[in-house]
Amino acid sequence: MTGYKGPNRVFSGIQPSGGMHLGNYLGAIRKFVDMQHTHDCYFCVVDMHAITAWQDPKKLRDQTFHIVASYLAAGIDPRKAAVLHQSAVPAHAELAWIFNCVARLGWLDRMTQFKDKAGKDKERASVGLYTYPVLMAADILVYKATHVPVGEDQKQHLELARDIAGKFNREFEAADYFPSPEPLIKGPGARVMSLRDGTAKMSKSDPSEQATIYLSDDADAIARKIKKAKTDPEPLPSETAGLENRPEASNLVGIYAALSGKTDAAVLKEFGGEGFGKFKPALAGLVVEKIAPIGAELRRLEADPGHLRSILMDGAARARSIADKTVAEVKEIVGFVV
Numbered sequence: 001m002t003g004y005k006g007p008n009r010v011f012s013g014i015q016p017s018g019g020m021h022l023g024n025y026l027g028a029i030r031k032f033v034d035m036q037h038t039h040d041c042y043f044c045v046v047d048m049h050a051i052t053a054w055q056d057p058k059k060l061r062d063q064t065f066h067i068v069a070s071y072l073a074a075g076i077d078p079r080k081a082a083v084l085h086q087s088a089v090p091a092h093a094e095l096a097w098i099f100n101c102v103a104r105l106g107w108l109d110r111m112t113q114f115k116d117k118a119g120k121d122k123e124r125a126s127v128g129l130y131t132y133p134v135l136m137a138a139d140i141l142v143y144k145a146t147h148v149p150v151g152e153d154q155k156q157h158l159e160l161a162r163d164i165a166g167k168f169n170r171e172f173e174a175a176d177y178f179p180s181p182e183p184l185i186k187g188p189g190a191r192v193m194s195l196r197d198g199t200a201k202m203s204k205s206d207p208s209e210q211a212t213i214y215l216s217d218d219a220d221a222i223a224r225k226i227k228k229a230k231t232d233p234e235p236l237p238s239e240t241a242g243l244e245n246r247p248e249a250s251n252l253v254g255i256y257a258a259l260s261g262k263t264d265a266a267v268l269k270e271f272g273g274e275g276f277g278k279f280k281p282a283l284a285g286l287v288v289e290k291i292a293p294i295g296a297e298l299r300r301l302e303a304d305p306g307h308l309r310s311i312l313m314d315g316a317a318r319a320r321s322i323a324d325k326t327v328a329e330v331k332e333i334v335g336f337v338v
């Protein structure tokens, strides 16, 4: 990690753009829970990212509380990790503007998530959706975060954040001012796929409710969705090589592995040769065992938005004490009158 000498620090965020799902849990939140014990952590509800696509103002606040409740229900302790919402810390946007002037158009043109989300009609996509990865770099670097736990879909954005940090350090002769943040992606559950299409990632904005297991789903809903999950007619293979070109089977085995703490190979050792008629009920039982208690706690916490608001206010105050200092230093480095 170059010659950066600052403390190890963790930043990550989730958009309040809909219901939290199994992919968000396995790809991100579960890692957050582990890291809060070993690192100085900042876990954000990135509401400014959420509005890069239209959000109903009547729902956005509740969706923000929903993410906070999900963090807590999954095991994040706000006395250990700061839990905040992005719009409460203006330093994110201030640094993002300076980074907009560091990043190159060519770098942003290569971002595949923009192409996926903007679709064919990119002329009608918001400017915010295009510059989203620059704001994400600012989110991370305003805390000089050294580690960023994310799912696989964020890999390219993390590379951009590293490029921006490097270019800023070089151009302003501020050697090692910003760290080169390391993505923490590996591990089971880094890419959970839709239950209706094993080639598309599980997503909050999937139009089909059946494609996504939400943390708020009760045991019946979870079991129903897994029973209806798309599969192929073949039995499960005994070796992982047999999962190739079987995206739906591979996804369900991956979910079982991630939740049971076993490898895909160990899961196939147990279920190889069995049809989905036997595997799906076992998977449903495991998902219900691990996720339904989080859902119950999530619903309990959501009933008290005042408590969730006070957690956000406390987290934002802690975050501002670091982020404001970074922006003041950056203004000095860039040559603004301060």
Ligand code: AQP
Pocket: 013, 014, 015, 016, 017, 018, 022, 023, 024, 025, 026, 027, 028, 149, 150, 151, 152, 153, 154, 189, 190, 191, 192, 193, 201, 202, 203, 204, 205, 206
């Ligand atoms: N399917 C997934 N598998 C593993 N990790 C995932 N993440 C998201 N989907 C999966 C990880 O969750 C964190 C928060 O993601 P986000 O809310 O910032 O945005 P996203 O990646 O765009 O998630 P969605 O659910 O697909 O939202 P929408 O539909 O609004 O775009 C990130 O660490 C992400 O990697």
